[in-house]
Amino acid sequence: MNSHSRFHSIAWPAGNPAETLPLWVDQNLEAFIEWALAESFAQNEALKCPPNLGESIRYSLLAPGKRIRPRLAIACGHLFQIAPHAALAAGAAIEMIHCFTLIHDDLPCMDNDDFRRGRPSNHKVYGEAMALLAGDALVACATDTLMIAEGAVPDSALLRAIRRLSWAAGPRGVIGGQAMEPLLSKTSTLSDLEKMFAGKTGALFAASLLLPLDLAGIDESTREGAVTARFARELGYAFQVADDLEDAEAPDSKEAEKPQSILYFLSSTEAATQTSARLSRSIDELRTLFGARASGLADIGGEVLKKLALRMKKTT
Amino acid sequence: MNSHSRFHSIAWPAGNPAETLPLWVDQNLEAFIEWALAESFAQNEALKCPPNLGESIRYSLLAPGKRIRPRLAIACGHLFQIAPHAALAAGAAIEMIHCFTLIHDDLPCMDNDDFRRGRPSNHKVYGEAMALLAGDALVACATDTLMIAEGAVPDSALLRAIRRLSWAAGPRGVIGGQAMEPLLSKTSTLSDLEKMFAGKTGALFAASLLLPLDLAGIDESTREGAVTARFARELGYAFQVADDLEDAEAPDSKEAEKPQSILYFLSSTEAATQTSARLSRSIDELRTLFGARASGLADIGGEVLKKLALRMKKTT
Numbered sequence: 025m026n027s028h029s030r031f032h033s034i035a036w037p038a039g040n041p042a043e044t045l046p047l048w049v050d051q052n053l054e055a056f057i058e059w060a061l062a063e064s065f066a067q068n069e070a071l072k073c074p075p076n077l078g079e080s081i082r083y084s085l086l087a088p089g090k091r092i093r094p095r096l097a098i099a100c101g102h103l104f105q106i107a108p109h110a111a112l113a114a115g116a117a118i119e120m121i122h123c124f125t126l127i128h129d130d131l132p133c134m135d136n137d138d139f140r141r142g143r144p145s146n147h148k149v150y151g152e153a154m155a156l157l158a159g160d161a162l163v164a165c166a167t168d169t170l171m172i173a174e175g176a177v178p179d180s181a182l183l184r185a186i187r188r189l190s191w192a193a194g195p196r197g198v199i200g201g202q203a204m205e206p207l208l209s210k211t212s213t214l215s216d217l218e219k220m221f222a223g224k225t226g227a228l229f230a231a232s233l234l235l236p237l238d239l240a241g242i243d244e245s246t247r248e249g250a251v252t253a254r255f256a257r258e259l260g261y262a263f264q265v266a267d268d269l270e271d272a273e274a275p276d277s278k279e280a281e282k283p284q285s286i287l288y289f290l291s292s293t294e295a296a297t298q299t300s301a302r303l304s305r306s307i308d309e310l311r312t313l314f315g316a317r318a319s320g321l322a323d324i325g326g327e328v329l330k331k332l333a334l335r336m337k338k339t340t
Numbered sequence: 341m342n343s344h345s346r347f348h349s350i351a352w353p354a355g356n357p358a359e360t361l362p363l364w365v366d367q368n369l370e371a372f373i374e375w376a377l378a379e380s381f382a383q384n385e386a387l388k389c390p391p392n393l394g395e396s397i398r399y400s401l402l403a404p405g406k407r408i409r410p411r412l413a414i415a416c417g418h419l420f421q422i423a424p425h426a427a428l429a430a431g432a433a434i435e436m437i438h439c440f441t442l443i444h445d446d447l448p449c450m451d452n453d454d455f456r457r458g459r460p461s462n463h464k465v466y467g468e469a470m471a472l473l474a475g476d477a478l479v480a481c482a483t484d485t486l487m488i489a490e491g492a493v494p495d496s497a498l499l500r501a502i503r504r505l506s507w508a509a510g511p512r513g514v515i516g517g518q519a520m521e522p523l524l525s526k527t528s529t530l531s532d533l534e535k536m537f538a539g540k541t542g543a544l545f546a547a548s549l550l551l552p553l554d555l556a557g558i559d560e561s562t563r564e565g566a567v568t569a570r571f572a573r574e575l576g577y578a579f580q581v582a583d584d585l586e587d588a589e590a591p592d593s594k595e596a597e598k599p600q601s602i603l604y605f606l607s608s609t610e611a612a613t614q615t616s617a618r619l620s621r622s623i624d625e626l627r628t629l630f631g632a633r634a635s636g637l638a639d640i641g642g643e644v645l646k647k648l649a650l651r652m653k654k655t656t
Binding site for chain 2: 064065066072073074076077078081124128131133134151152153154156157159160161163164165167168171174179180182183186187189190191193194195196197199200202203204206207
């Protein structure tokens with residue numbers, strides 16, 4: 025992954041990050057992901073990525089999506105002024121892990137979903153075996169992609185980010201959260217639910233902000249690091265709550281019947297209101313510490329707040 | 341993964357590596373894998389690896405196996421005198437990737453095998469969803485485990501090894517080889533088969549030797565690196581040929597019916613004889629260059645030669 029591309033000399037946009045950054049992300053992220061994939065697929069000794077596998081991976085990874093995780097990573101990388109291509113690498117790597125979990129989640133042995141983002145899910149198009157392999161391959165592609173940051177940051181910072189990514193993708197992160205889901209029941213406590221959320225959604229959301237922090241060489245024990253890490257956690261939690269409320273509203277929802285349903289959770293606590301208040305505080309804290317530089321991140325926080333407010337209104 | 345253990349101060353065995361190394365591996369490898377897993381599962385913020393997931397991973401990873409890949413990694417690490425715990429880390433990481441591919445391979449949507457190593461396969465015990473997640477989790481555990489070498493080798497060497505591991509586990513490696521398998525047909529050429537083998541088995545075999553080489557900071561372009569890399573390729577190829585011949589002999593074998601069957605391949609070429617000759621030459625080359633120090637590796641090469649000879653006799 026040493027070939028140079030236009031991304032190695034790309035510059036951050038000038039001007040107010042709230043206005044200029046979203047456009048910059050739109051213009052670069054998809055192209056960067058395409059290029060990173062191509063690099064991951066490139067010929068190496070005898071083997072090139074077989075075309076059927078590449079097509080299956082591209083189908084899911086390049087499907088229209090909100091890209092909230094890479095947007096977060098890039099906004100955070102911008103805040104700490106790491107090299108733009110390193111921020112893109114962190115964002116793309118996380119999106120690959122997210123995409124891998126979606127492909128595997130949709131498989132018949134998991135949630136058995138025939139549709140994803142309005143299109144047939146991966147296994148409905150390429151078959152279960154190829155969907156399984158596409159997900160598997162994306163885990164390796166993610167590490168490969170994060171390593172595009174090599175040279176732009178100290179090796180020790182990159183190693184820390186790789187460790188963080190493997191934590192987020194593994195048994196203590198998103199896979200752990202998924203494994204925990206079937207263990208929950210009507211008698212589960214709020215703390216059990218929070219643990220499941222922390223893995224299932226929280227780990228990748230947190231990683232979206234903490235990877236760029238790692239790449240910038242900023243420790244979580246510093247004030248800047250702690251405020252960013254707290255925002256990461258609050259945002260991930262709020263996003264999961266909003267997302268589950270949205271799922272529960274869908275006409276053919278299976279969510280409301282699950283014991284770990286957010287509706288059950290809301291009926292017993294005021295957690296959604298608290299979640300919203302905590303995220304608001306965390307956004308304020310960001311703005312106070314970083315000023316206008318934080319507006320890229322704060323705006324994404326605002327979107328999640330809005331989504332949460334809308335859902336709470338509809339549900340209550 | 342910074343906690344110290346007895347492995348951080350472990351020493352290589354003294355004496356003739358052909359005699360002392362196998363015993364040293366037996367005594368340390370399983371315990372190291374257990375410890376590395378525990379580290380990968382350890383509490384991190386809210387989430388600990390859920391017990392059902394941990395049990396499913398342990399069931400497959402600690403099942404009795406030949407451990408040929410970690411044995412190779414450790415023998416190679418010994419040859420180049422990297423820190424013993426770094427060699428164990430490389431070996432355990434590769435075994436985790438190997439184990440992940442076995443769990444996923446056995447799933448109904450892939451080979452649909454109910455047994456593995458004489459025991460019910462993972463999904464027969466834990467269900468398909470948990471088997472899927474156990475495999476997924478092992479990819480992340482592998483990177484985590486390789487990073488146990490941090491501090492014992494330069495950061496740049498560790499980064500190179502991580503890149504190699506992600507290559508071997510990804511679309512250009514074992515996953516690419518698996519995706520290629522269904523594309524083969526009766527009209528496939530020898531070169532197509534070799535490409536499939538290079539990914540499916542070759543990538544992890546090569547990584548078993550090249551990861552320790554990376555950790556030792558030795559480039560493939562040097563004489564030492566080139567001889568080791570050639571041995572890695574020949575060994576991986578020979579192992580796959582021997583393994584497929586063995587599968588084809590099994591009374592209930594489905595192998596012989598596959599278009600990519602090694603039997604079909606052997607009927608049209610003298611490839612098995614050539615494979616054997618090439619591996620022999622490569623072992624000689626190792627011995628000439630490294631002398632007695634190479635006997636750990638050469639002995640494993642000898643085992644594969646013997647297995648190949650036995651199978652060729654039975655088949656012809």
